[in-house]
Each structure stands twice: as structure tokens, then as C-alpha cells.
Amino acid sequence: MxxxxxxxxxxxxxxxxxxxxxxxxxxxxxxxxxxxxxxxxxxxxxxxxxxxxxxxxxxxxxxxxxxxxxxxxxxxxxxxxxxxxxxxxxxxxxxxxxxxxxxxxxxxxxxxxxxxxxxxxxxxxxxxxxxxxxxxxxxxxxxxxxxxxxxxxxxxxxxxxxxxxxxKDFPVLHAVLVNPGVAVSTPKVFAALQDRVNAPMTALSDPLTAVTLMDWLQAQRNDLQAPAITLVPNIEDVLTRIGDTQGCRLARMSGSGATCFGLYGARDEADQAAEAVIACRPDWWVRSSTLTGQxxxxxxxx
Ligand code: C5P
Missing domain, CATH: 3.30.230.10 (Ribosomal Protein S5; domain 2)
Structure with a gap:
């Protein structure tokens, strides 16, 4: 009822x-x-x-x-x-x-x-x-x-x-999200994938802290990033802009793109990074965010 x-x-x-x-x-x-x-x-x-x-x-x-x-x-x-x-x-x-x-x-x-x-x-x-x-x-x-x-x-x-x-007890992360305003078709990105059989992610670091997680993430990948870039070369520019911001510890694409994220040690660093990207590219969708329970x-x- x-x-x-x-x-x-x-x-x-x-x-x-x-x-x-x-x-x-x-x-x-x-x-x-x-x-x-x-x-x-x-x-x-x-x-x-x-x-x-x-x-x-x-x-x-x-x-x-x-x-x-x-x-x-x-x-x-x-x-x-x-x-x-x-x-x-x-x-x-x-x-x-x-x-x-x-x-x-x-x-x-x-x-x-x-x-x-x-x-x-x-x-x-x-x-x-x-x-x-x-x-x-x-x-x-x-x-x-x-x-x-x-x-x-x-x-x-x-x-x-x-x-x-x-x-459980996942560390709080601070991020900038950037999308260049290009819609991406997920099936097309999967179709453009060169290598379909890649190694799985390694075991998550233990203990899992913001620092150990960041080290672990740096050793992993997004296998859809390269095929997405072949379809939308702009994604490379997005990653470069994010990677150039102060305090950026990792810049990577999410899912099948085109949104990319940067990770930072503190929220104010993420906020400042968002402002820096907006200053260069006011036409892009840019947000700072904390990744946490909702x-x-x-x-x-x-
Ligand atoms: O299910 P969804 O509509 O989100 O998936 C979009 C497309 O992404 C699917 O049609 C498929 O081509 C691809 N896909 C895939 N393998 C997955 C998830 C999605 O190939 N595990």
C-alpha cells in the first residue's frame, strides 16, 4: 500500500x-x-x-x-x-x-x-x-x-x-570533476577497445588510508581511457589541465568518459584547482567535490 x-x-x-x-x-x-x-x-x-x-x-x-x-x-x-x-x-x-x-x-x-x-x-x-x-x-x-x-x-x-x-571505512577523497561538454557513447568506447583481456586490479591496500589508497590507485588504470581518447581527443587536454593544477595527486577518466577527475589531499586544494581549470576553460563543466557517504x-x- x-x-x-x-x-x-x-x-x-x-x-x-x-x-x-x-x-x-x-x-x-x-x-x-x-x-x-x-x-x-x-x-x-x-x-x-x-x-x-x-x-x-x-x-x-x-x-x-x-x-x-x-x-x-x-x-x-x-x-x-x-x-x-x-x-x-x-x-x-x-x-x-x-x-x-x-x-x-x-x-x-x-x-x-x-x-x-x-x-x-x-x-x-x-x-x-x-x-x-x-x-x-x-x-x-x-x-x-x-x-x-x-x-x-x-x-x-x-x-x-x-x-x-x-x-567500509573508505577514506574521504577530495576531487575535481571536469567534462569538456562532449557526450560519449559507452558502446562506441567499448567497441574501440584494443585489448579486452587485461589484468584485474591488485588487492586493495591494507590498511586503507587516503595515503595508501592514493599509492594503490596510481598503480591501477582505466582501460577505457585510451579508446575514449581515440573518439574524443579533447579528453587528453582535460587530463593535462587537471594534472597541471597544484596539489593534484592523480588525474584519470571516469567510466567511459568524457568526465575526468583529479584527486587532492584537502577540499580547499580541490576548490582552488576547480577555479584554475575554470579560468582556462570557462566553457567546460567543472565542479569540486568530496567523495563521501550521502x-x-x-x-x-x-
Ligand atoms: O547497460 P548500459 O546501457 O549502461 O551499458 C551500455 C553499453 O555498455 C552496453 O550496451 C554495452 O555495449 C556496454 N557494456 C559492456 N560491458 C559492461 C557494461 C556495459 O560492454 N559490463
Missing amino acids: VRKGFAVTSFAPAKINLALHVTGQHENGYHLLDTLVAFADIGDRVTLHTERGSALRVTGPGRAGVPASDDNILRKVAARFWTQDEALSIDLEKHLPVASGIGGGSADAAAAYRAMKALRTWTKRQRQDAPGREDTDALFQIGADVPMCVLSEPARVQGFGEKIAPI DLVAPKPL
Whole structure:
């Protein structure tokens, strides 16, 4: 039974692949991955209303390019996880660039799923249980990154993206995120990959501190970075700009791009780095962010 007279807002944090190794390809065409993900304190917001018809409204600075039609990933989540004869309208406040390697649509789909669950169970601010096998399979069908975005916790993710091992006590990281304003097709990046069977990531450092994590990350890669650069040479320029900022300890692309990140020892260093990149390239999307645990679902009365 759905509670009426309430809206639920769910935060959809940006997903950052701190490292991403492609370790093989299945006969179904999907690639086997080994990736370390963390989640930013910036993202989109999905609000569900149970008493306002079935509209999908998209607002916010990133709304251009978001399909507000039946193709929208949020409609797919509603079709699978919401009873069709119950009213549900969806407001998407879009801040993240689309097709940019930091979750985007997957994060929105995951946020909608969490909000639907909250509307049904009304768990308020308590952490929700991780989705069961059946839900995880259905979420994966909607998008390979959706199950990891449902948890939105630092995790090592393997398989095709469905084997998720959350990492407790993950160090807080400070980052700059930079996107050159070019949407990238994930299938095209995978298709441009030269070598599909690469070594998995090594075992995570123990103890895991900001310092040991940084050393460990420097020894890992993003195997999609080189093929993405062949499609969007601008990514190399983004990485150079980030790498040139003061205090940058690592510059790398996230997911299939084109968003790249730089990591810093403190938030003010990340803030200053963002200002430095904006000064050179005011046309790029640039944000500083802290990668840390988020308050994901905030219910409120209408
Ligand atoms: O599932 P999603 O739509 O996010 O994936 C986009 C595309 O990325 C897939 O159609 C597939 O071409 C590629 N992909 C892959 N291996 C994965 C995940 C995605 O080849 N593990």
C-alpha cells in the first residue's frame, strides 16, 4: 500500500570510477570489469509524488539532452517497479552532464528505485536494505551501473557490474570533476577497445588510508581511457589541465568518459584547482567535490 499525500526526494550522486580494468568479454558482448567506485556530494535529485498523475518533468542546468519521453530511464524504472494503476509523477532536477561517465541516467534510475521503495516501506531516513537478487537483475537490465548506484557506497565492483562488494571505512577523497561538454557513447568506447583481456586490479591496500589508497590507485588504470581518447581527443587536454593544477595527486577518466577527475589531499586544494581549470576553460563543466557517504533519501510531506 502506497502512502498518499507525500513526496519522496532521492539524491542521485555522481559515480566516479577511481580505477576500471576490463578483464574479458562474454559471448553476449558484455565486458567483464573490475572497478573501484566512489560517489560524489554532487548529483541530480529525483522527486516522486504519488498524487499527481504520471508526468515526467525535467528541470535544472543539465536538462538539455535528457529525453522526457517513454525512452527516459526513469520511465523504465517506473514500468518495472511501480503498479501502473497507481498515480506517480516524477520530477528530475538534472545537474550532471548526460552520457559523461559519472552515472547520470543510472544514478537517476537508482534514485527513483530507492524513492519507490521508500514510498512503499516508508523507512524514512534509515538505510534501506540492499536490493534482493530479483530486483538487482531487473535493475541491471535497465542499466549495467544501476545496481551499484542504488547502494551509492564506495565499492569494488566485478562481473558485468552486478557483483558489488561495499568497502567500509573508505577514506574521504577530495576531487575535481571536469567534462569538456562532449557526450560519449559507452558502446562506441567499448567497441574501440584494443585489448579486452587485461589484468584485474591488485588487492586493495591494507590498511586503507587516503595515503595508501592514493599509492594503490596510481598503480591501477582505466582501460577505457585510451579508446575514449581515440573518439574524443579533447579528453587528453582535460587530463593535462587537471594534472597541471597544484596539489593534484592523480588525474584519470571516469567510466567511459568524457568526465575526468583529479584527486587532492584537502577540499580547499580541490576548490582552488576547480577555479584554475575554470579560468582556462570557462566553457567546460567543472565542479569540486568530496567523495563521501550521502544521505540518499529524504522524505517530506507535500
Ligand atoms: O547497460 P548500459 O546501457 O549502461 O551499458 C551500455 C553499453 O555498455 C552496453 O550496451 C554495452 O555495449 C556496454 N557494456 C559492456 N560491458 C559492461 C557494461 C556495459 O560492454 N559490463
